Amino acid sequence: MNLSLKKYVLPLKHTFSISRESHNFQDTLIACLSHQGKTGYGEATSNPYYKITLESMEQEIEAIKKEIESFDFTTPEKFHAFLTTKKLSNFALCALDLAAHDLYGKLLEKPLYSIWGTDISSYPITNYTIGLDTLEKMVEKIKEFPWPIYKIKLGTDHDVAIIRELRKHTDAIFRVDANCAWTAEETIHNAPLLKELGVEFLEQPLKADDWNGMELVSHHSVLPTIADESCIVESDVEKCGLHYNGINIKLTKCGGLTPALRMISKGKEMGLKVMVGCMTESTVGISAIAQLLPQLDYVDMDGALLLKEDIADGIKILEHGKLIFPTLGGSGITLKA
Template sequence: MKLKTYSFDLELKDTFRISHISRDLQPTLIVELSDGEFTGYGEAAATSYYGVTVEGMSEDIKSIAHIIEANIHKTPEELWEITNPYFKGKSFAQCALDIAMHDLHGKRNGLPLYKLWGLELKNLPLSNYTIGIDSVEKMVQKMQQFPWPLYKIKLGTDEDVEIVKELRKHSDAVFRVDANCAWTAEETIENSKLLKDLNVEFLEQPLPKDDKEGMKRVYNESVLPVIADESCITETDVKKCSGLFHGVNIKLTKCGGLTPARRMIAEARQLGMKVMVGCMTESTVGISAIGHLLPLLDYVDMDGGMLIKNDIADGVKVYDEKTHFPERNGTGAKLTKFK
């Protein structure tokens, strides 16, 4: 077995701001996992908000290299269960390893992941393109620089509805609004009425994740659907979101990879909830993994590759208002830069 990790700084096309952070660079970890014949690649983006560093993730994975080597020929799901006790509270590192193992597993079986899972590339949801918090002028400029039929608008200011009104003057695209926990229940209910008239599709995580009573009100009184993000981190959170949200946004890094994400999708469906998968500004390595889940989803946010200047990989790409899959097995991701 061969296990390598690479560290990259992804350069963002524009300063990315949300309600609690801004950045120009996105550090990311790439995991290279080989069984001697095939090689798989995985990724997890670091984030100071969750206290996750590239160095820490790399150390966590390498510390169990002997366990990975002893189980390298098992399925990704089996390896996930075996290594899970060593990744408690370290889901980002587990995600990078799990994606690499899925990529390796697909290549060993001679199939892209979606075919390995019995899925077809039909009726795929289109990714939104994210517009971070900025001056209205700069937000308009970002939309004009990247014309797209579906935008996610990051909000969390004192003038959120006014911002959307101004943006609407410059685009007929569908908007999704992500308040990143910045609103109250009253604000959300009132804003939903105004935003519905501005062709907003849904509201993502309007309230702080612990405000369950507020979310009960919003769930019953909002005229727009509400989608959980920070309230839905791990598998145990899906059921907790039922009756509070109309859908969940699953992040591979937060839940620990494709293995738990697929289980979360299945559970959300059983509970009658809409399903979205989001990204953390990964390169095309991480975005490619998300791409194979598309047949299972209602919504997707996989614009990481579109938001960076120096993508380090080829694979599943979003452009021309479509998602394009390479004719390669596994996730289809292929590193084009190495360190």
């Protein structure tokens, strides 16, 4: 195989804020794996919360480039198993694993969802994220982008008031993501008020390691809860199943499609609702997520919709969440430049 890396700084349409950080640009790394005349593309974004930068991922991958290029590629799963012996961060591992899956499907001339034996005739609609902002700007974002499902980022001392005001401007489904900002008491108090306002579920209300708090929430919240920061890797699924109603799997955090498929299977086995989310990836990462759609209950794959400019072609998200799947094999990705 031939390996190359491309670094991009993706400008966002709006300042993106959650309870702990804000940014106007998203740094992203694209891994390109070429073999037998085909090229597969994978992506991982930087993330300050997890102390991941473009430079750190690039250094990790470049350090084993010769080993990667000499690897006898047959399947993404065998490639992933090889990579896990190299002590890569899960973010760097994700970029390579997604590229391997895209390459594999292109070599077989089949999309991944077909290789996995799933049917795209029915799939969940992605939510569109409204980041924390002034109330006026949050309302403006909803008016600017009419959508059937919104994920609302919260984490203030007036969160219920925010949802009450936003509800005046749309009858869309709301999902609330506090990004670890609430206490158990706040969650239990807010849940019935938010349920009356059309909120479907609460994502990661408490700190990732507050299992005692989540034990209280699991018994007293009138809204379902979905784990995000508490559910990073495969071993987290079982513990989350005891405290949450569902899990939000991030490809970048767990290390790519290979472990994500196992996490989906484990989550379903435990009776959990299964969601896959994004980390403001371009269409490269979003197209990989799209291949999982038939297996999911919920999805957050709006990353490319939040960008001023995209860097790739692949899955196309149309009005009201309808999708046009790419005709290429794999995840169906082509880079624009």
